[in-house]
Amino acid sequence: MTIQIVPLGAGQDVGRSCILVTIGGKNIMLDCGMHMGFNDERRFPDFSYISKTGDFTEMLDCVIISHFHLDHCGALPFFTEMCGYDGNIYMTHPTKAICPILLEDYRKITVDKKGERNFFTSQDIKSCMKKVIAVNLHQTIMVDDDLEICAYYAGHVLGAAMFYIRVGEESLVYTGDYNMTPDRHLGSAWIDKVKPDVLITESTYATTIRDSKRSRERDFLKKVHDCVAGGGNVIIPVFALGRAQELCILIETYWDRMDLRVPIYFSAGLTEKANHFYRLFINWTNEKIKSTFVHRNMFDFKHIRAWDRAYIDNPGPMVVFATPGMLHSGTSLELFKKWAPDPKNMVIMPGFCVAGTIGSRVLAGEKHIKTDSFTTIDVNLQVKNLSFSAHADAKGIMQLIRQCDAKNVVLVHGEKSSMGFLKSRIMTEFGIPCFDPANGTTVSIETSHVIPIEMSASLLKQHLIRQTETQDPGMTTSSSPEHSSSDDNSEQSDIKTPAEIRPSDKVLIQGMLVMDDGKPIRLEDADEVLEKVGMANHKVRFEVRKAYNATALRRAVEDAESNELQQGSTSMDTDKDESQAGDLYQEWDSDRFALKLVHIALQRSIGKQIKVVRELEDDSIEIRSVKIRAPTDKDEFERGGLLVGWDYRDEDLATRVLSIVTLALSANR
Amino acid sequence: MRLTSLLPDGEPNCLVFKVRQMLIMLDCGLGQEQLYAMPVREGGLTEDHKDNSHNATTAGSTADNTTAGSKRKLQETDIRQDWASFLKASSSQFPTKKMARGSNSQTSHTSKTASATTETTSSGPTSTADGTIQGGNSNIPSKSMATREYMFKLPDFSGVDLKAIDVVLISNYNHILALPYLTEYTDFQGRIFATEPTIEFGRQLMIEFVTFFGTSVASSPHEIIDRKELVARAGAGLYPAYTHADIKACIDKIQPVRFREHISLFGSLKLTAHSAGYCLGSSNWLIQIGTENIAYVSSSSTQGNLHPDLFDGTLLENASTVVATDLCPRGSFTYNTGVNLVCQSIASTIARKGNVLIPCTISGFLFDLLEDVHLHLNRMGLIGQVQYSFISPVANTALQYSNILAEWMAPRKQEMVYIPEAPLLHGILLDKEKGIAKHYKSVHGAFSSDLKLPCIVFGGHPSLRSGPMVNLLHMWGNKPTNTIVFIEPRMDVVAAMEPYENLAIAQQAVQLDIRLSIDQLVEVMNKYRHPRHILVPMRAIASTLPDGTVELADVKRTISTSSTRWSAYKVGEPVQLGMGSLYESVLLSEELAKSILPQAFGSVSFAPIAGSLSIYNNQMQLKPASVQGRQLLSLYTQRLLLGVMNLPHLLSGLTAIGVTNMDVSESEGKESKEDKETGVPEIKVEFELHGQAATIILREKETIVKCDDTIRSLLREPILKCFQSF
Ligand SMILES: [Zn+2]
Numbered sequence A: 001m002t003i004q005i006v007p008l009g010a011g012q013d014v015g016r017s018c019i020l021v022t023i024g025g026k027n028i029m030l031d032c033g034m035h036m037g038f039n040d041e042r043r044f045p046d047f048s049y050i051s052k053t054g055d056f057t058e059m060l061d062c063v064i065i066s067h068f069h070l071d072h073c074g075a076l077p078f079f080t081e082m083c084g085y086d087g088n089i090y091m092t093h094p095t096k097a098i099c100p101i102l103l104e105d106y107r108k109i110t111v112d113k114k115g116e117r118n119f120f121t122s123q124d125i126k127s128c129m130k131k132v133i134a135v136n137l138h139q140t141i142m143v144d145d146d147l148e149i150c151a152y153y154a155g156h157v158l159g160a161a162m163f164y165i166r167v168g169e170e171s172l173v174y175t176g177d178y179n180m181t182p183d184r185h186l187g188s189a190w191i192d193k194v195k196p197d198v199l200i201t202e203s204t205y206a207t208t209i210r211d212s213k214r215s216r217e218r219d220f221l222k223k224v225h226d227c228v229a230g231g232g233n234v235i236i237p238v239f240a241l242g243r244a245q246e247l248c249i250l251i252e253t254y255w256d257r258m259d260l261r262v263p264i265y266f267s268a269g270l271t272e273k274a275n276h277f278y279r280l281f282i283n284w285t286n287e288k289i290k291s292t293f294v295h296r297n298m299f300d301f302k303h304i305r306a307w308d309r310a311y312i313d314n315p316g317p318m319v320v321f322a323t324p325g326m327l328h329s330g331t332s333l334e335l336f337k338k339w340a341p342d343p344k345n346m347v348i349m350p351g352f353c354v355a356g357t358i359g360s361r362v363l364a365g366e367k368h369i370k371t372d373s374f375t376t377i378d379v380n381l382q383v384k385n386l387s388f389s390a391h392a393d394a395k396g397i398m399q400l401i402r403q404c405d406a407k408n409v410v411l412v413h414g415e416k417s418s419m420g421f422l423k424s425r426i427m428t429e430f431g432i433p434c435f436d437p438a439n440g441t442t443v444s445i446e447t448s449h450v451i452p453i454e455m456s457a458s459l460l461k462q463h464l465i466r467q468t469e470t471q472d473p474g475m476t477t478s479s480s481p482e483h484s485s486s487d488d489n490s491e492q493s494d495i496k497t498p499a500e501i502r503p504s505d506k507v508l509i510q511g512m513l514v515m516d517d518g519k520p521i522r523l524e525d526a527d528e529v530l531e532k533v534g535m536a537n538h539k540v541r542f543e544v545r546k547a548y549n550a551t552a553l554r555r556a557v558e559d560a561e562s563n564e565l566q567q568g569s570t571s572m573d574t575d576k577d578e579s580q581a582g583d584l585y586q587e588w589d590s591d592r593f594a595l596k597l598v599h600i601a602l603q604r605s606i607g608k609q610i611k612v613v614r615e616l617e618d619d620s621i622e623i624r625s626v627k628i629r630a631p632t633d634k635d636e637f638e639r640g641g642l643l644v645g646w647d648y649r650d651e652d653l654a655t656r657v658l659s660i661v662t663l664a665l666s667a668n669r
Numbered sequence B: 001m002r003l004t005s006l007l008p009d010g011e012p013n014c015l016v017f018k019v020r021q022m023l024i025m026l027d028c029g030l031g032q033e034q035l036y037a038m039p040v041r042e043g044g045l046t047e048d049h050k051d052n053s054h055n056a057t058t059a060g061s062t063a064d065n066t067t068a069g070s071k072r073k074l075q076e077t078d079i080r081q082d083w084a085s086f087l088k089a090s091s092s093q094f095p096t097k098k099m100a101r102g103s104n105s106q107t108s109h110t111s112k113t114a115s116a117t118t119e120t121t122s123s124g125p126t127s128t129a130d131g132t133i134q135g136g137n138s139n140i141p142s143k144s145m146a147t148r149e150y151m152f153k154l155p156d157f158s159g160v161d162l163k164a165i166d167v168v169l170i171s172n173y174n175h176i177l178a179l180p181y182l183t184e185y186t187d188f189q190g191r192i193f194a195t196e197p198t199i200e201f202g203r204q205l206m207i208e209f210v211t212f213f214g215t216s217v218a219s220s221p222h223e224i225i226d227r228k229e230l231v232a233r234a235g236a237g238l239y240p241a242y243t244h245a246d247i248k249a250c251i252d253k254i255q256p257v258r259f260r261e262h263i264s265l266f267g268s269l270k271l272t273a274h275s276a277g278y279c280l281g282s283s284n285w286l287i288q289i290g291t292e293n294i295a296y297v298s299s300s301s302t303q304g305n306l307h308p309d310l311f312d313g314t315l316l317e318n319a320s321t322v323v324a325t326d327l328c329p330r331g332s333f334t335y336n337t338g339v340n341l342v343c344q345s346i347a348s349t350i351a352r353k354g355n356v357l358i359p360c361t362i363s364g365f366l367f368d369l370l371e372d373v374h375l376h377l378n379r380m381g382l383i384g385q386v387q388y389s390f391i392s393p394v395a396n397t398a399l400q401y402s403n404i405l406a407e408w409m410a411p412r413k414q415e416m417v418y419i420p421e422a423p424l425l426h427g428i429l430l431d432k433e434k435g436i437a438k439h440y441k442s443v444h445g446a447f448s449s450d451l452k453l454p455c456i457v458f459g460g461h462p463s464l465r466s467g468p469m470v471n472l473l474h475m476w477g478n479k480p481t482n483t484i485v486f487i488e489p490r491m492d493v494v495a496a497m498e499p500y501e502n503l504a505i506a507q508q509a510v511q512l513d514i515r516l517s518i519d520q521l522v523e524v525m526n527k528y529r530h531p532r533h534i535l536v537p538m539r540a541i542a543s544t545l546p547d548g549t550v551e552l553a554d555v556k557r558t559i560s561t562s563s564t565r566w567s568a569y570k571v572g573e574p575v576q577l578g579m580g581s582l583y584e585s586v587l588l589s590e591e592l593a594k595s596i597l598p599q600a601f602g603s604v605s606f607a608p609i610a611g612s613l614s615i616y617n618n619q620m621q622l623k624p625a626s627v628q629g630r631q632l633l634s635l636y637t638q639r640l641l642l643g644v645m646n647l648p649h650l651l652s653g654l655t656a657i658g659v660t661n662m663d664v665s666e667s668e669g670k671e672s673k674e675d676k677e678t679g680v681p682e683i684k685v686e687f688e689l690h691g692q693a694a695t696i697i698l699r700e701k702e703t704i705v706k707c708d709d710t711i712r713s714l715l716r717e718p719i720l721k722c723f724q725s726f
Helices: A075-082 A093-115 A122-131 A213-229 A245-256 A271-280 A287-292 A309-313 A328-337 A356-361 A394-404 A416-430 A458-469 A526-532 A551-567 A575-584 A590-606 A634-639 A646-663 B033-039 B073-089 B097-110 B116-123 B130-137 B142-147 B180-187 B196-213 B227-233 B244-252 B336-352 B368-379 B394-404 B410-417 B447-450 B468-476 B491-501 B518-527 B590-595 B627-636 B647-656 B709-720
Strands: A002-009 A019-023 A025-028 A061-063 A090-094 A132-135 A138-144 A147-153 A161-167 A170-174 A198-202 A233-238 A265-266 A304-306 A319-322 A347-348 A368-370 A376-378 A382-386 A411-412 A443-446 A451-456 A507-515 A522-524 A539-546 A622-624 A627-628 A640-645 B001-005 B013-018 B021-026 B151-153 B165-171 B192-194 B238-240 B254-257 B260-263 B269-275 B285-287 B294-296 B323-324 B356-359 B389-390 B437-440 B455-459 B483-488 B506-509 B533-537 B541-544 B550-552 B564-567 B583-588 B597-600 B604-616 B619-623 B663-667 B682-688 B692-698 B701-706
Touching: A002 B033, A019 A161, A019 A170, A025 A161, A025 A265, A061 A147, A075 A093, A075 A122, A090 A093, A090 A161, A093 A122, A093 A132, A093 A213, A093 A271, A093 B410, A122 A132, A161 B033, A170 B663, A198 A394, A213 A233, A213 A245, A213 A347, A213 A382, A233 A328, A245 A265, A245 A271, A245 A319, A309 A328, A319 A328, A328 A356, A347 A356, A356 A368, A356 A382, A394 A416, A411 A416, A451 A458, A451 A507, A451 B619, A458 A507, A507 A526, A507 B142, A507 B627, A522 A526, A522 B583, A526 B001, A526 B604, A539 A646, A539 B709, A551 A590, A590 A622, A590 A627, A590 A640, A590 A646, A627 A646, A634 B238, A640 A646, A646 B627, B001 B196, B001 B564, B013 B285, B013 B294, B021 B285, B033 B491, B165 B269, B180 B244, B192 B196, B196 B244, B196 B254, B196 B394, B244 B254, B336 B356, B336 B368, B336 B483, B336 B506, B356 B468, B389 B394, B389 B447, B394 B437, B437 B447, B455 B468, B491 B506, B541 B564, B550 B564, B583 B590, B590 B619, B647 B682, B647 B692, B647 B709, B701 B709
Parallel strands: A025 A061, A061 A090, A090 A132, A170 A198, A198 A411, A233 A319, A233 A347, A265 A304, A265 A319, A347 A382, A451 A522, A539 B701, B021 B165, B165 B192, B192 B254, B294 B323, B323 B533, B356 B455, B356 B483, B389 B437, B389 B455, B483 B506, B533 B564, B583 B619
Antiparallel strands: A002 A019, A002 A443, A019 A025, A138 A147, A147 A161, A161 A170, A368 A376, A451 B583, A507 A522, A507 B604, A539 A640, A622 A627, A627 A640, B001 B013, B013 B021, B151 B238, B260 B269, B269 B285, B285 B294, B541 B550, B597 B604, B604 B619, B663 B682, B682 B692, B692 B701
16 A cells, blocks of 8 residues: 655745645645745645646545644635635644634735735635634544544644544654644643654754753843843734744743833734633643643733834834734834834844745845835844744654654655755664655655454463463463452453553464455454354374384483483483383383483473473373374384374474474484 | 442442453442431531631621621631531431432422422421431441541442452543542552543542541541451441542543543553533543443433533444443433523522522533523623622632633534633623622632622532531521522432521522433434443333343333343442453554465355464554464464365375375274274275385274375375365
């Protein structure tokens, strides 16, 4: 079986996440993002790749959105309302709640301010969101009879999720954006050991190993404090939700502690609403906030007030959180234009900006930025780059691969150059294949699949008992089932359960697979099966004569005996053996002696794995149906040798026994 | 499979379910009946004693105080002394309570008007006025009487090997109160699963329990309770309440799950919680062991218009066995039939400036009721005058916590957070600026100073044996304009009011019950594929027919059919549930699957297989064995020959390997002396090969080959060719 992965966006690139996956015959779109650095058709993924005729609903089994950032969900209204996709869309509750707000925000800037047409409308956003099915973490959703999805906590932003996708025995994990270290308001990403065939992970910070969170925070606060102390204004471009809340909590506590009076504003008017979302979705924040919310809600800020455009001419100093985060439009751009020329001021850039945005040019250190043919911004203010953005760094990515125990890794949502480094590191450290496909390039991954079968519980029990009986005590698997004996005699189905098998144990199983069309494949006891279907099991018994040289054997034994006498020890350790040893020279019975030798040899070689029974009366040996005996009737006696008989069903055992017997009876040991 | 209930019918759930070697405890509730036999204690006596800030606002309403003295403290002690004699009286046992209970449910059902409710106390054959006052109580040891310590009877753990319990599943907060005894006072070491809201509301209920009924003396229950004794005498012994530390330790042991989250354990046990529609996070459990599916249906509701997530019946789709518990008794009010009565009763009390007491826990359908009451009062124009008070040590937590659980609510409520708006109305009522609703830890302190009359007070404990309701009944109980409204379905109103029977307060019993009735259960079972076997509590059956089968107490008098068997379970009497499935689910690795050689026999194919079974990712997998394993396996390999021996076939086969002079003789199977095996007809083929004599004896079902070891391998081929071999 094959899993196919094609990035339509975010292949060797950041922004416009959209990955097409085919698994077990199901087509799934992972994220449906837009690229904020473009104003033309490159803004949206190339959906014509999925279908030239636009029958997206038939082509796709579902769309999964990982979180509310526009580079992950920005193209969704376009895809559903303008391209006509009408199938299932899944996202978490907070994503469903917040996503339309950001979409509407963006739409306003694009359409209302820039006057673009051919863009989705408010109504489009609303009808798009109506089609969304909200999911809970860890809840298994059956998209159809075969396709199952399950969300895991990803940190990053409120409601961000990683998705586990399974069809039959093939599985895949898509991370979206995630972070592996908890921050001030979110916990860290976590996933079960789901052992996916493929892990598709973001790699925004593929080469960075970020320094400690604490020192970055101290650094950030000091810069802000220094700037306002010197009379400068600080602009912090942010998205309304996510990183903004973390920085607000950080600054709020700092202002409180240092007793600062410098005003802090938050633009976009979203503050109240955004914080209300955080209050209602407090379950999605970290443990600390969750456990204290009843007494003090972290999202009720004292120092942070709503921004009003009129404040732009206030003398300052002030700190302004302004949206959007990449300086590509809106309040943040307006403030930046105004404050950029003054070196007293400061802009604190997020760790990453999409190529093509003003933010990315500021980060690149450009001093004169032409925003359009009429305007050039002189960038004199201090530019500080703080990678607060909650993405996993290389260490975090490695950690997640280990946590879920992936068999293959596909890197997306990262710069090509840095992905290469991570890729080779993953391959050497885990010894698993790793891919970084470009947009429109297909990666095919072969999966070895397993077949679900039903195994007879009595067959398992039979083998468990066998293993317990024959193995060394140290290797035995079952704990003593204390509660089985006393209170459960009445129960017929008193079968050992796998609860008694430890994960490290291995139980050797033999049986018969029964394959009947339309019924589950079953593993049964072979005899029972054949009996059930009424098929005669014919018994074939072999009995062969095993000749040996009695004289040579006797001589060899005498030599050995004398050796043993000198050493003062005996290899035959039972009393009976010793008492008989005295008689040996008077009444030499070569057959009996041969049997004794054979018995010792068998005990030594296979006695630990299988029960070797010795009949005291005639010294004959039995191992299951294999029987080794001395001649009994005249005919046999005349021919000489030992007789070895067995049922053909034990042919393999008999072959092994015969070779041991041969060795034991050969005189020149 | 075997099921044993450890608590009587009508009490919270606590069952032990054994399937194969797995021991699963279904819920761990604490019997509530016993509370009625206990003395009354004022709420918050232990902690809030020091808080004397009771101020004058209460004076006017404490009508039963003969003198409205100015020294509150003195007065309180006086009251307490009065109360002490009262306590003695109330600590008596109620021998005829069961009967009273039965008549009560009928009474409350027929009493649709406020005036009719006064019958509730006087009705029923119980007359406790004279005889029982001196009687004392045989059930409670005298020592505990002296210290006025509450002692509790636990579920009957005596027959259960607690150490062997693998898993405990909790369905909702009503069935969790005995869990700290299990985890902190016994050698239990299994795992516990519950949904997040169940854990939180369960924790809150435990805290209420400890606050109301906890030990008032300094000694720790750990010093009093002997573990061994607890296990051995759990059926009969009495134990003090656990502590706050126990609650924390117990809660920390519970693993939170979400609906439809798959949990795999021990390689063959799978557990999944499904929404039960009863309260936030209430769940029914699908237990899959091997290929057997068992559904544990606990408190469930198919009532559509409430706030919890809807009943998810998909767990019944593949369930062969269903254990149904906590059904609604016949003749109860449904939410829809009772809610108007509650609203009217509250409204008319408020209209006459009376106060309303609603003994309840702050959870469950109360959140819906609040909305309905508020809307009703609003319609009646009474909203401006009324104040809601929630009094409980966990009131604030319960109210706030419930409103962040949108994901656990019905779709209608879920939508609210997208606005964004608090999904439950009390989020708005509690808004500090509006001040319509307030919450308090106890009646002491701010409650009295804030108090605006009239007032609707919600709080515990429904048994009226401890908690704020005791104080409030004391304050307001003598005024007939006030009303106490009973809404909790699990309580016994007559028994609860027994200590207060002389109080003039109006009573209204409208016990709303949203749980499945037996009729609804039958309906639900019919809707999904019929399970083979459904177990119900005793009270859900009307009669047992002579042949041992049961007739259900539903309208249609459902009985077992050939496809579906109904039976009943009773406390302490294990029910055997048949064999269960005899198969385990195993994953066969592709590598091993490729190595097998199937042979077709008609439509069925067979393939012998040998491999190594291990548990990987909580799933059993069969893979190729290691080299060492294969050596070991070869010792156990069983070869099979199918078919009948055919003489011409054999002879031509022997000829092919170079046998020439074959002597074939036939014997008729005469009675033999020594060897009974020769008694059957047989054909003997004797020949020589490479100078070695050999004999082949053919019988109907077996073939015996006697030869020298040196020619064995040569002879094998012509013989095997006669059969189909594996
Ligand atoms: Zn993101």
